[in-house]
Amino acid sequence: MTNDSDEHLEPASTPVGQRDEExxxxxxxxxxxxxxxxxxRWSRxxxxxxxxxxDEAARALSCxxxxxxxxxxxRLTYRRGAGSRDPWMLMADTLDALYGLLEESGYAHRELPQGPDVEHLQAFFSVSVEKVAPDLEALANQWLKMSTDPKTA
Structure with missing residues (x-):
């Protein structure tokens, strides 16, 4: 999405609110x-x-x-602002936008809007994005094991 679009994702300037139960x-x-x-649509x-x-109970989508x-x-959790629109469809549209931003940014996950109150399509969501590199994680675990194993010290 472009920054000049009315539909862009951005952290909200309003304080974190309660879920919109209406x-x-x-x-x-x-x-x-x-x-x-x-x-x-997106994967190359x-x-x-x-x-x-x-996650129906938490009103969340995880991709x-x-x-x-x-x-x-x-992970995207609905907060408020759907009005008369179906929150599930808003969440699907927002996940589509986030996934597209991830692909278009070359997987620069830190560039995606994140936090407890991200606005998209005039609704608010809690968004978290995480990257795990299994090769690096395995290497880090191996180093930790070596540093705590008295046989290798």
Whole structure:
């Protein structure tokens, strides 16, 4: 998304609020459908694995993108602002925008808007983005084991 768009994602300037319990919640989307859409629309590498989990109780969507050397997790929780719109559809649109930003930025996950009150389409969401590099994680664990093992010291 471009910065001059009315639909851009940005941290909200208003304080974190309570969830909008007045919103009209429809049926939650299927995670598999969202994952298929995201992969088809955005993924450049056919080896990418995309999965989406729908957490109905928390009113959240979690997306996992697994690439050859890294895994990216995006979690999106609805806060407020849907008005007469279905919050699930707003969340799916927002996840689409976040995933697209991740792909377009060359997987610069820190550039994505994050925090407890991110605004998109005049609604507010809690957004977290995490990158895990399994190769680096395994190497770090190996070093930690070596530094605590008296046989290798």
């Amino acid at each position: 919103a009209e919640w429809g049926e939650p989307p299927l995670g598999e459908d969202i994952a298929h859409f995201l992969k088809e 590498d056919p080896g990418d694995r995309v999965s989406v989990e729908v 996992r993108l697994v690439k050859a050397r890294a895994r990216f997790d995006i």
